Amino acid sequence: MARAATTSDAFNAIAEPQRRDILVLLRAGERPVTDLAQELGMTQPRASKHLRVLREVGLVRDRKAGKQRLYGLDARGLRPVHEWTGGFERFWNESFDRLDAYVQDLKQAGQEE
Amino acid sequence: MARAATTSDAFNAIAEPQRRDILVLLRAGERPVTDLAQELGMTQPRASKHLRVLREVGLVRDRKAGKQRLYGLDARGLRPVHEWTGGFERFWNESFDRLDAYVQDLKQAGQEE
DNA sequence: TTGACGCATGCCCATATAGGCATACGATGG
DNA sequence: CCATCGTATGCCTATATGGGCATGCGTCAA
Numbered sequence: 001m002a003r004a005a006t007t008s009d010a011f012n013a014i015a016e017p018q019r020r021d022i023l024v025l026l027r028a029g030e031r032p033v034t035d036l037a038q039e040l041g042m043t044q045p046r047a048s049k050h051l052r053v054l055r056e057v058g059l060v061r062d063r064k065a066g067k068q069r070l071y072g073l074d075a076r077g078l079r080p081v082h083e084w085t086g087g088f089e090r091f092w093n094e095s096f097d098r099l100d101a102y103v104q105d106l107k108q109a110g111q112e113e
Numbered sequence: 114m115a116r117a118a119t120t121s122d123a124f125n126a127i128a129e130p131q132r133r134d135i136l137v138l139l140r141a142g143e144r145p146v147t148d149l150a151q152e153l154g155m156t157q158p159r160a161s162k163h164l165r166v167l168r169e170v171g172l173v174r175d176r177k178a179g180k181q182r183l184y185g186l187d188a189r190g191l192r193p194v195h196e197w198t199g200g201f202e203r204f205w206n207e208s209f210d211r212l213d214a215y216v217q218d219l220k221q222a223g224q225e226e
Numbered sequence: 227t228t229g230a231c232g233c234a235t236g237c238c239c240a241t242a243t244a245g246g247c248a249t250a251c252g253a254t255g256g
Numbered sequence: 257c258c259a260t261c262g263t264a265t266g267c268c269t270a271t272a273t274g275g276g277c278a279t280g281c282g283t284c285a286a
Contacts, residue, residue, distance in 0.1 A: 002241030003116065003273045004129065015128040016117065016244080020197065027204065033263060046245065048264055067253055067262055075204035082198035084133065089195070091140065091188035115271030116243045129274080146233060159275065161234055180232055180283050228286085235280075241273080250265075256258085 007056040010077040014059075018042065019050050023059060026073035033069060120169040123190040127172075131155065132163045136172060139186035146182060 006012045014020050021040050025031065037047035051071055054060040059077045062069050119125045127133050134153050138144065150160035164184055167173040172190045175182050 001239090001274050003119070003243075005242065006116070006244095011130075011133075012128045014198075015125045017124075018244090020124075023201070027201070043246075044263070045247080045265080049244075052264080064253090067260095069263065073201075073204055075201035078198045078201045079205045082195060082202070085127075085191045085195035085198065088136070088140070088186075088188035088191045091186055092192045114244050114269090116273080118272070119274095131274090147231095156276075157233070158235080158277080162274075165234080177283095182233065229284100230286105231282105231284085233281085236278090238277095239275090243271085243273090245269090247268095248266090251263085252261105254259105254261085256260105 006053050010057050010059060010081055013053055013057040014078070014081065016050070016053075018046075019054055022047070022050055022054065023073060023075075023078075026060065026071060030063075030070040030072040032065075033071065036071070119166050123170050123172060123194050126166055126170040127191070127194065129163070129166075131159075132167055135160070135163055135167065136186060136188075136191075139173065139184060143176075143183040143185040145178075146184065149184070 004012055006016065014023070018040065022036055025036060025039060033047050033051060034044055036051070037044045040047070042050075051060060051062070055062060055071075057077055059074060061072045061074050063072070064070075117125055119129065127136070131153065135149055138149055138152060146160050146164060147157055149164070150157045153160065155163075164173060164175070168175060168184075170190055172187055174185045174187050176185070177183075
């Protein structure tokens, strides 16, 4: 089996850096495809494809505005990701400070020999 | 170009549900591969492969313990993900409540016709 | 030394990208 | 009705997966 579709959920959709960039830009407000493409230095088809993925997982909304199509942020889908990672907060603060200290000790001991 | 490697960063590594499951299990403490595989109902090779990915992005540490190899959580890599998504917090709380109301209005209007 | 146990790997498959390029499509202006 | 602008798609390629299965390898017990 291949990797899960990027459109399967927000976790997969935001795995791609450029899509994250797009989402960040959209925090400033709605924007047409061409705008985004230019600002991020990517071709228009590329931007459209990324936006499609984002739209399919519901991270982005689009609406027609004359000849243009404006894309806007719908960040609700990011909440599950934030909450899931939040479940590990105490672990990145706590236990590994000690572990690091331990590792440092080992290194120093090695260099002193 | 193909999709970025799952080992390129935490964002990619946690896009796979089974790897998230493994991380969750490891919050309870170190565990050998077989244990994890059984608990998650996956084959041993499969678990090993997922653990390898997690190890390569630094979300997991391993240490030998006799015949066994214990895997332990290193959640620090999840922090960037948590913080990045956190940058959208105000958006999923705020603006789209209004947008939803708007959408609901449209739907109702449509059904009443 | 010989087994057995616990894991990591190698190899093969089917699948789904991300990107480039050309092009089809819908709306607007003449 | 036609040309043009703004986008979305189709097609093709190279790549990397996730999974199955068999097997290599290191460690410990007898």
